[in-house]
Amino acid sequence: MTRNANKCRISGGRVDRGKPVKFRFDGREMTGFEGDTLASALLANGRHLVARSFKYHRPRGIYSAGVEEPNALVELGELGRLTPNVQATTQELFDGLTAKSQNRWPSLRLDALSINGLFSRFLTAGFYYKTFMWPAGAWEFYEKFIRRAAGMGKGTHLRDPESYEHVHDHADVLVVGSGAAGLSAALTAGQAGHRVLLVEQDFELGGALLYEQGQIAGKSLEDWRAGMLAETEGLDNIKILRRTTAFGYYDGNLVGCVERVQDHVSAPDPHLPRQRLRHIRAGKVILATGALERPFIFGNNDLPGVMLASAAEQYLNRYAVAVGKRVVLYTNQDRAYDVAVSLMQQGIKPAAIIDSRTTVDGRLHEFTRTNGIPFFPGCEVIEARGHQHVSSVKFVRLSEGSEAKEISIDCDSLLQSAGWAPVVHLQSQIGIKPVYDAALDTYMPGVCATSDHGCAGAMAGYFDAEAAALHAVKIAKYLTGSRKTMPLLFKGKIEEDRHSVTAIPVRKAGKCFVDLQHDVTRDDIEQAQLEGFKSPEHVKRYTTQGMAGDQGKTGNINTLEILSETQEKERSLIGTTTFRPPYTPISIGVVAGRSIGAELSATRYSPFHACHERAGAKFVEAGDWIRAWYYPKAGEDVTAAYIRETADVRQTAGMVDVSSLGKIDVQGPDAAEFLNRVYTNGWKMLAVGKARYGLMLRDDGMVMDDGTTWRLAENRYFMTTTTTGAARVMRHLEYLLQIDWPELKVNLTSVTDEWAGVALAGPNSRKILTSSFPGTDFSTEAVPFMGVLDFEHEGLPIRICRLSFSGELAYEVYTRAGYAELLWNQLLAGGQGEGMILYGSEALGALRIEKGHVAGPELDGRTTATDLGMAGLLSSKKAYVGSVLKDREGLIRKDRQQLVGLAPVDGTIPLQAGYLLFEGDGMTPRGHGLGQVTSVTYSPALGRQIGLGLLAEGRARDGTIIRAVDAMSDSVIDVKVCSPHFYDPNGERLHA
Structure with a gap:
């Protein structure tokens, strides 16, 4: 048409x-x-x-x-x-x-x-x-x-x-919603001097004030709204975000909001994002999210032309649109009659008002009689009729029971209002369950367990605009400290005729939809009950009611009423479903933000990156980092290059970039105690100017990370972690200080990006340092193994520790990131006469495998310290993270996989990481085997292929021959189980 x-x-x-x-x-x-x-x-x-x-x-x-x-x-x-x-x-x-x-x-x-x-x-x-x-x-x-x-x-x-971005906001008070309650709360908090952030999902502030009629403090709603806006926008400490929806409320008063920056413009600005995901941290949160109108359930209640009465009022008064000319209003509460008043003011006389209550206030009778509106109290709509649009409504008188005569009225719109449901979604997301209120026949917010948030206005049951505003003022004053007690939620008067307020019809006709978004009917809910799904959560999953974008906004209360009716239980005993973020659907784009394409994760470059480029390095991605992989000479591929580099390091010396290691500054009077609890070995007796290797466990007893920590001063330490474990370790340590040990006086600062570092390894490394920094004593007496130097050379800040990942005499040398190239050039100059070469991450891996040091493939979250041969680092004299659960029965079994060395019987055949390990002979076996190969390399020092692996009862199998199998290609390699320490097992070169 x-x-x-x-x-x-x-x-x-x-x-x-x-x-x-x-x-x-x-x-x-x-x-x-x-x-x-x-x-x-x-x-x-x-x-x-x-x-x-x-x-x-x-x-x-x-x-x-x-x-x-x-x-x-x-x-x-x-x-x-x-x-x-x-x-x-x-x-x-x-x-x-x-x-x-x-x-x-x-x-x-x-x-x-x-x-x-x-x-x-x-x-x-x-x-x-x-x-x-x-x-x-x-x-x-x-x-x-x-x-x-x-x-x-x-x-x-x-x-x-389009582009999207993430931003972080902080406020003393966050107010969600800008209706009468939200504006009042924001202005009250702002006038008290607090930093206030007001977020509103609409493009205009005001909420229901934009279309409802009435008065606040003797002013029309529009005049009152205009005055409040003028005052609010006049305060510099109040920030207002329109088109911003609070979709998730999380621990620590973190509220996730999506700001629709350019969803409303025809010519987007290329310099602005389409949407922003705002992470808002607030000292206090005031939820003024209002209430949603509840629909009725009746036959064909999904026909076009059937809508919520408040929606029709909004289209009428805000958007100047009449949803119909012959309108029937169906309700069970007084507020809906305001819609009839609005219709009359626009010259649209309702075709009828049907009220399911048998007792209706006399003034409402007078209103319908004066205006000549057909009025049907004590009646119930049982069906809407029409093809692609409602054309009539059929209803019956409740007093006549099952023999009631059906009455039909022609209409082009059926407006319904079965009461109000406070928008408790955000509060529910932080674990506070809604509470059923029999007087209001709805679910109210749960009691605020702490004073970090409050529920104001219609959300708290104050559906009248003036009452909502007054309530919000009290909430704001309480949360900002100028009122001693939290204002109560609204407590209504229980009506005598309980049947009159139900939204569930006595009689059925046609399909009665409970969840229109998913085509879930009343029969579906009842069927779920018959099939044993009693809990609201089970019914939700079985029928899909309240899922996806709806999240129970229009159908949740009616579903719970059907469950109550079917199970013959009080509504308060039925429980509710769980409202989960997001409150409204959000796009995948705004979740990803800038992290797409090449920026899916941050690309991180070493401070020495330009130095590597000048030296002709080939690069490799290592997590988020771009690292120097190898430095090829003419005609060399990666294999030839790393073998040469590995051999040169052991013969003379080599320098490798280790800036990607995680680095954490640990300071405070309780720093030693903190490290003593974090690491498995002791730390309280570590002297200033010394470093120690530490092993860190998870709570479940599994190895999480390893690294060295240097004591720079009485209350200051410099911790290093694995490259890939840096962020994980930082989160772990922060959690321990904030949640488990808040009494410890310790500050942590991630300084990974602030320090550039190289490892200088090989028999000539001490000579190179002496040449690079003349006047500084690097002798064994001055800098013993695990000794630390922190000094300045000609304005260049230097931090050095004698430690080794390669098994050679070695030092880690750090400077501030801004001085990286100066340090690089200084060391290159000092190494010119000592045969120093540059080596990359591939050679670094080969060196550590020769020495038997564990790294990422072995630290996979499934190994214990004993599995890795590090039981000697487990203190028996103190408690530490993981000390209780490390001795669980499953973690001390004799058949656990243990770290071993693997030497192919034919040393020319290369192993591959991932090969499964089996014992016995015959055809290629199937299954998971006894373990797996974790790391492999060619060892120039030994002139053969070697590898590390995790093998069941590995140490007991020393000297035995087993098979490494690739089930995909049916490759089988015989390998000898041996010590993982292939090179210099006694550490003579390390301590040279």
């Missing part, structure tokens, strides 16, 4: 009629105005049918005016900008907007898959669990069809041309 542009517009509203906006829906050009949403513009153009339902492909229309919208999900944009499942009710209209309806084929008005409705009796809750399990083995056939039908809307495989 063709409609004239803006045929349904009326006078008034907040849209700017001087700024028309052209947009397209399903290929048809339409016109709206600036200030419209896509939904209001569609309604203004007479378009109610906007989608098809998920399972039955029933016609669906615009149901609400906000984030609770279950039906009007559209595809927005084209090509790489295509975004599915956008709620038309929250999408601002902009010039050139292109939207398409979803879940239909070949067209919205004629959808072939609507035939599913004929088979609805076979498509009930959980039908796929029962249907696609037979015949046996047929799942692979079914799966491709199921996957094709699953989901709503379609995405794109094209690259998103």
